[in-house]
Amino acid sequence: MIKVSSASLSFEHDGQFQNVLDDISFEIEAQDSCAIIGPSGCGKTSLLFLLAGILQPDSGTLAIAGNPRCGTILQNFGLFPWKTVAENIGLGLTLKNIDKDRIRRVVDQLIEEMELAGFGNHFPGQLSGGMQQRVALARALAVEPEILFMDEPLSSLDALTRERLQNLILDIIQKRKITTVLVTHSIEEAAFLGRKIIILSRSPAQILKVVDNPSAVSSEYRLSEQFFQQCIRLRELLKGEVNGQEA
């Protein structure tokens, strides 16, 4: 279980403090899937950094029960351009000094599963955006995480690739029984993949609403009337924030 209690965070710009997260509290049950959505620049990435342990909150606490293994996919910059696809995928294991044969087995299997066969010796710069995202996904999964953090893993992809990868993530959540936290700015994505949807206000981010979405994480849900109603509801909730930002 992940429990965030009144976490706040600010950044310093030339001696000025900018509040980015303002008194955020929520819980995510083990093996649940949570989507975090909010207007652009509101602090979604910062919140994910807190959860993934990259940043510490200025005040408040973060507690993750049982010290689980975590996999993280960062926005845009996840892969190391000087490492091949196979080296990137295996990096988490390499850093743990796991023996090479075992790493190769895990990597080969993930390359197969992520449909990257034949690209193991390519460099990330030689791949399409969709393939790079699958490499990032494979790298996060290589450590057999119990929690998977994803920061807009599918933005900057075309609609078809995006849908395909959404289904891939759906598969992963269903098959591996892991806790997932997905940051996104896409309402449909949040409704499709988040059983719990946390809506953030514009900066400094506060929790606007936590929406329960129990039917999510199933491929039938996407075509149901219920799904469209949920999307409309989320859109209404977010609209105030985006309009307010433009004013």
Added chain:
Amino acid sequence: MGRKRDIFWAALILLALWQVCALLLDSMALPQPWLVMVDLATKLTNGSLIDDLAVSSLRALAGIGLALAAAVPLGLLVGTEEQIGKRVSPFIYLLYPIPHVVLLPLIIILFGIGNFSKIFLIALIVFFQILVTTRDGARAIHRNYFHSMKTLGATKLQIYRHLVLPATLPKILTAMRISVGTSVAILFFVESFATTTGLGYIIMDSWGRADYVSLYTGISSMALLGFMLYMLLDRIEQHVCRWMSGR
């Protein structure tokens, strides 16, 4: 290979220009290139120049190697660790612009007039070029790469090995290319005293004897030496920066 042909043509054009200048000037101080080339070929084949070429190469390589061994680790550290960088950078800025050749008397007092003083002076001058470029390279690494490393559980040493060093390597190689030019120039200076070997000595000695053909043979050998070092660097770059190709 197209590259070899390009080099051949460049050499031919330079020789042609030299020929034209020699004919126009019609002076002892600029002998015709074919005279020099014949002299060079003779001395290379009968072995009388090989020793000097070898001695000079070793001095240059040892100097660059020594500088590299000190400047790269320090540059990576100063560029990565913000606190250390803040404290060390002022020293670099104060010491870099000094014309280090003026330290020669001091170096001779410390290390004598043998080979080591010559190597040390080359190393000292090249050290700063590599240090500053390496530091700037390390400093330019986007912080998201560090975050990525952190999520994979990397230790400090692993961050240097898998992120900082490979990301900075292209910059280090550029610095080494600049160093080759610098070190050959300093070679001439340090071989003009207290030695009877090396290309610098050949040049000074021929000058003293007004043997201009030998003088230009010495100069051509230095060009050859620099050229060989550049080729070596290109080889290394092709090997270690494979990921950069096709960018």
